[in-house]
Amino acid sequence: MVRAMVRRLVSNSLTLAAGRSQHHQLRRLNIHEYQGAELMGKYGINVPKGVAVGSADEIKKVIQDVFPKENELVVKSQILAGGRGLGTFKNGLKGGVHIVKSDEVEGIAGKMLGQVLVTKQTGPQGKVVSKVYICEKLSLTNEMYFAITLDRKTAGPLIIACSKGGTSIEDLAEKYPDMIIKVPVDIFKGITDEDAAKVVDGLALKSAERTSAIEQVKKLYKLFCESDCTLLEINPLAETAEGQLVAADAKLNFDDNAAYRQKEIFALRDPTQEDPREVAAAKADLNYIGLDGEIGCMVNGAGLAMATMDIIKLHGGTPANFLDVGGNASESQVVEAFKILTSDEKVKAILVNIFGGIMRCDVIASGIVNAAKQVSLKVPVVVRLEGTNVDQGKRILKESGMALITAEDLDDAADKAVKAASN
Ligand code: GDP
Ligand code: MN
DSSP, X not given: OHHHHXXXXXXXXXXXXXXXXXXXXXXXXXXXXXXXXXXHHHTTOOOOOEEEESOGGGHHHHHHHHOTTOSEEEEEEEOSSXXXXXXXXXXXXXXXXXXXXXXXXXXXXXXXXXXXEEOTTTOTTOEEOOEEEEEEOOOEEEEEEEEEEEETTTTEEEEEEESSOSSOHHHHHHHOGGGEEEEEOOTTTOOOHHHHHHHHHHXXXXXXXXXXXXXXXXXXXXXXXXXXXXXXXXXXXXXETTSOEEEOOOEEEEEGGGGGGOXXXXXXOOGGGSOHHHHHXXXXXXXXXXXXXXXXXXXXXXHHHHHHHHHHHHTTOOBSEEEEOOTTOOHHHHHHHHHHHHHOTTOOEEEEEEEESSSOHHHHHHHHHHHHHHSOOOSOEEEEEEETTHHHHHHHHHHTTOOEEEOSSHHHHHHHHHHHHHO
16 A cells, blocks of 8 residues: 555656646545535435534534434544444543444543544554544444445446445455455446446345435445545445435545545545644645654655665665655755654654755755754764765765764665664
């Protein structure tokens, strides 16, 4: 996945280098379940009635206004990651989705709001819950899986459905691959009745009406195309005791290349759910992806950045990030980049690898020296400079009195960085 992200970024920064787009990447936009449900509702897709709430104080009134007759409600933590049902809060509360009596909603929401939920998809640091989605409780008699994504092989939308859902679809696909059905849709023709029927038959409905289910599938496809989705996943797509088909969960991702024509959707972006390092980098217009390793990399050029990551691996280390400062980074961008690297606690050494072409080595050197004045430098820094104004750059570094490890070439630099990180 990381490789794919990096590849995507590389193509972005190549566009940047070509001067076509000056703006940083979101790569793909992810929105909250309650926002996805609202969008689906606008398209006539059946969704449970629900309301998102940001503080426990509002809850009594919300329940009075919206759910005066409900005995039980579903309280769902809103984070931009799945697996909430089986997740655990750092405060000990088990489960990010709870079905409770109406008068218990306030109590349970109070234990979720402002707290950090850890799931299979969040990583150990978890994600903070700033809203809970309170929904009517439906009696679900059958839980299925439904998704639309973009398929490389058919170079178009692909509908994926499974008669069993609710749980981790990855495990299911591994155990019972034959249960997963896939229906490619011709992007030019659009979805046909036959396509939609194939999907519905694959879902093997127990009580819901076939023709209305076919209509729901067509509406989901319409939403997918018109909103420039890269993924629309409903797990579970459920049948209720009343024979209704409802989308009981919603995961929607959108193509960032469509941001210019999906302004309303892109306004939903929630930076509190993103990697803070990436948010800071995006602000400074740097091409950055956070990774799990211990060597912070500052490189110019996407290709060189990829090569640097590879050669670190080759020498037995792991990169903490992908960072391309670009062809014409300013000194202040270099300072920002350096701050991001040094604020990462996992970073045990920093490797600066610059090939000065359009980028001048003296600008990089001044940026590093200035950054070092602003942040306390606790880890060794290995520097390899080559190209335009390299002598000036080396002089600036030398005269700064900073303790730097200089390297002759890429191989030497990687070797020194890995050794420095393990000391
Ligand atoms: P996820 O774990 O992040 O995918 O969160 P989901 O939105 O899928 O919720 C987890 C589980 O809660 C679902 O798989 C359902 O089994 C259950 N659930 C959600 N809404 C309802 C509801 O209205 N009624 C019932 N009975 N169960 C629900
Ligand atoms: Mn789900």
